[in-house]
Amino acid sequence: MAIIKERIRCPKCQHKLSIKINSELDKRHLAQIMDRSLFKVKCDCGEEITLDYPVLFKGDNYRVFYTHDENIPENLQGDGTLRLVRDYADFKEKIMILEDGLNDIVIEFIKEFLIRQLSPDVAVDGLRYDGKSATHLCFYAKALKQDVGCEQTFYETIERRMRFRPIKGFVLIDKDSYRKYMKLK
Ligand SMILES: [Zn+2]
DSSP states (O other), X not given: OOEEEEEXXXXXXXXXXXXXXXXXXXXXXXXXXXXXXXXXXXXXXXXXXXXXXXXXXEOSSEEEEEOSOSSOOTTOOOSSEEEEXXXXXXXXXXXXXXXXXXXXXXXXXXXXXXXXXXXXXXXTTOEEEEEEOSSEEEEEETTTTEEEEEEHHHHHHHHHHEEEOOOOSOBOOSTTTGGGGEEEO
């Protein structure tokens, strides 16, 4: 683990707070990542401060690096699926997808497919992976305020039909970039 001590100033009372930043997270932190409590500190004055800093999440066979910086650290490496995210909601979603053993390229394809079916009720970036049941994958549609689903057999069919391009290092895979890394047979 990489724990760094830092001092921040409360935006409300200007008091200086000593905080500990853990820049390497794993499964033990999952719940606190999902509700973002790991990134919140409370000042004595009552102000709640949300922290935002680069974090590496280490899964069993994947790594997700969350950062706003254009450049990623040179020593950043790992085995398995390596992903970069620039948005906290993307960070959570990516961990959920990979933690469920799914391929995020296939998931982005399915999201686009579902959005086409739901259009114009759901905006293009309006779907988030929301977990799986015994038979279905669930996606939360913000505009509809409910989950929409697809059968897991549909996911499996798409995955079988897809060819994936080799990926080196940490890459950002989202609705705009996923097509670069796949081909449909
Ligand atoms: Zn304060």
